Amino acid sequence: MNWLTRVAGALLRCSAGLLPPDRRGWMRALRAEADEVPAGWRRLAWLLGGLRLTVWEATRRRGLGYPLLFAGVAAGTAWSAWSGPPGDSAVAINRSDVVTIAALLAVLPWAIRRVRGPVAGSRPARLLRAGGYAALLALVLVKAAVERVAQAPPNNFEGPVRAWTGEVVFLGMMVGYAALILVCTARRSPAAPGTVAIGATAGAALGIVAYVLGPLGFPLRFTGGWPAGVYDAAMVLGALLALSVPALAGLAATRWVDRSRPAVSRMRQGALAGLWTGAAAALVVAVLSTATIALLPYETGLRQWASSHIGQWTPAVSQWTPIYGPRSYLGYVAGNSAFAAGYLLVLLLGPLFGAALSVWSGWVAGHVGLSGIRPRMLKRVQG
Amino acid sequence: MAHRPEFSAQTLAVLAELCATPSQWRHGYGIARDTGLKSGTLYPVLIRLADRGLVEARWEDEQPAGRPRRHLYRLTAEGLAAAEGALARAPSSARAPATVRGGQNGRRVAARVTP
Numbered sequence: 001m002n003w004l005t006r007v008a009g010a011l012l013r014c015s016a017g018l019l020p021p022d023r024r025g026w027m028r029a030l031r032a033e034a035d036e037v038p039a040g041w042r043r044l045a046w047l048l049g050g051l052r053l054t055v056w057e058a059t060r061r062r063g064l065g066y067p068l069l070f071a072g073v074a075a076g077t078a079w080s081a082w083s084g085p086p087g088d089s090a091v092a093i094n095r096s097d098v099v100t101i102a103a104l105l106a107v108l109p110w111a112i113r114r115v116r117g118p119v120a121g122s123r124p125a126r127l128l129r130a131g132g133y134a135a136l137l138a139l140v141l142v143k144a145a146v147e148r149v150a151q152a153p154p155n156n157f158e159g160p161v162r163a164w165t166g167e168v169v170f171l172g173m174m175v176g177y178a179a180l181i182l183v184c185t186a187r188r189s190p191a192a193p194g195t196v197a198i199g200a201t202a203g204a205a206l207g208i209v210a211y212v213l214g215p216l217g218f219p220l221r222f223t224g225g226w227p228a229g230v231y232d233a234a235m236v237l238g239a240l241l242a243l244s245v246p247a248l249a250g251l252a253a254t255r256w257v258d259r260s261r262p263a264v265s266r267m268r269q270g271a272l273a274g275l276w277t278g279a280a281a282a283l284v285v286a287v288l289s290t291a292t293i294a295l296l297p298y299e300t301g302l303r304q305w306a307s308s309h310i311g312q313w314t315p316a317v318s319q320w321t322p323i324y325g326p327r328s329y330l331g332y333v334a335g336n337s338a339f340a341a342g343y344l345l346v347l348l349l350g351p352l353f354g355a356a357l358s359v360w361s362g363w364v365a366g367h368v369g370l371s372g373i374r375p376r377m378l379k380r381v382q383g
Numbered sequence: 384m385a386h387r388p389e390f391s392a393q394t395l396a397v398l399a400e401l402c403a404t405p406s407q408w409r410h411g412y413g414i415a416r417d418t419g420l421k422s423g424t425l426y427p428v429l430i431r432l433a434d435r436g437l438v439e440a441r442w443e444d445e446q447p448a449g450r451p452r453r454h455l456y457r458l459t460a461e462g463l464a465a466a467e468g469a470l471a472r473a474p475s476s477a478r479a480p481a482t483v484r485g486g487q488n489g490r491r492v493a494a495r496v497t498p
Contacts, residue, residue, distance in 0.1 A: 023430070029440075029454030030426055033412040036450070046412075049423030056427070 002039075008047035009034065015051065018058040027054060066126070067106075070133060074102040077137050081144035093167055094144040101140050101174050105133060108178050116186035122193060125185040128200055132181035136174060138287050143170075145294035166344070173347050180279055180351070184272070191272040194257040199276025202249040203354070206242060206277065207284025213238040214289065242281075243357065250274035250358020251365050270362040271355050278354020285350075286343040390469050393420055397428050398466035401438070401458045408441070408455035429456060437462030 009031070016027050030050040037043040059068060081098040083091075109119075119129055184191045191199075213235055253273030254266050261269070390398065396418045401409060415425045432438040439459050443452040458466055 025454070026426060026430055029411060029442075030422055032451035032453055033410060033415075033422075036410075036412040036453075046415075046422045049421045050426070052423040053426050057430075 005039070005044045005047065008044055008051065012047055012050045012054065015054045015058075019054060020057070023057050066130060069130075070106065073134065073137055074098075074105070077141050078102060080141055093164070094147060097167060097170070098140055098144065100171060101136070104171070104175055105136065105178055108175070109182055112179065112182040112186060115188075116183055117188045119185055120187050120189065120193065124193065124197055128196065129181055129185040132177070132185075132283075135283050135287055136177060136181075139283070139290065140174075142287060142290040142294045146290055170344060173344065177279065177283065177347070180275070184276065190268070191276070192253075192257045192261075192269055195253045195269045195273045196276055198249050198253050198257070199273040199354075200280045202245050202273075203277040203280025203282075204284050206245045207281040207288070209238055209241060210281060210285045211288040214285065245281075246274040246277040246354035246357040247361035249277040249354075251361050253358075254362045254365070267359070267362055271359045274358020274361075275351050275355040277358070278349075279351040281354070282343075282347045282350025286347055290343060390473070391428075393418075393424055394428050394432070395469060395473050396420065397425065397432070398437075398458070398462075399470055401456065402463065402466045402470065405458050405463050408457050410453040410455055414456070432462065437465055 012027065012031055016024050019027060027050060030046075030053070034043055034046050034050075037046045078098045081094045119125055183189060184196045189196070213231075250270035250273045254270035257266070257269050257273075397414060397420070400414050400418050411422070411425060411429070414420070414429075415422060418425070420428070429438060429440070433440055433456075437459060438456050439462075440454055440456050442454055446452055
């Protein structure tokens, strides 16, 4: 008991440095009182209460809550992605993936802070930053789970050069997404809070719809009769939605977000809203779909959809079509070529499409007077 | 929607304890002992009350023999008024902790807060 009390006392003394200066006196007071408390469990409980207070005050006042949460989640992700036979190149890639991405995600906020300031004070900005980081870590986790499946190309078939090249592209993409999240939720963000809110909400909704309707998403598969007709119609509707949502989000941001801004700035807000819509949709659909594949690597319907919808658009998959055998579809369906590569494309093109569509819609709407920008102002922008 | 009480039950217990002898400086362990509150509950309450200017704190002037100097607390004039008002308005259940948790001063607290 005595040694436990001594350890708790030492911890309390050492952890005082975590507290803001105006709180250290309180902790000194608590420590001074500890001598009055009868020795044994009561004194230990007194000191542990002080430790609890230190952690609470440090996280609340010094903003350590999110970093601690991130460290915990990143450690959990690393632990989960770490498993697998040591000789497997996919496992080596997963390990380097999770370590590099965790390090990048930890360092980037400090780098962005120097340029754009700390996270904005609003709750939505903090939630968006935390949610975005959670989505990125979830993507790493589900990608590792998919790649851990034996015989999944390219990690186990295509050789290390190609696999590592794909990895570098993936890392670049993750840095891009993390930077977008951090910059747009910072205090000196180029995007207005409303712009980010519109883009993120529209994008998340679009991503969920795309996941539900998409060939690799929720297993909504109808093979005949009127349900198949309804589903096909919903697919067409989903495609139209995918095109119109970023455009509408961009238009909404141009028209309603901070009307006091000049025309150029409002057009920029529209483009940023579209960028956010595309990025959020791509991230949501990539995480959910890859998670579905990771959970159902042997699911027959999924294989059929994958081969008929994704296979034809993914060159790497066609290279592996001849691999047949008891686990051939596993390689085909769950492999990096079919999914990580496919969703890498989605992650790359989603934001670009979103921004392009919103700029286009803003431009068209400006000419017909829908964007809320007067034609005279629009001419000035064009000039 | 239910009206959110001004002070928590624990804060009311501390206020009641300090209110019982408003001119006297009290130390943390004494308050904890009499209210039955743990250090991890008592000190956040004291910190918030001090931040709001309802409690004033100081260190003991002289170094006593055989023990460290204590941090002492008492209600400010504003704190005394706020405490009396809050205790008068508080339902009896909100003032229960001090008594229920077996603080040595529980009976006195209960008596003090009863209008």
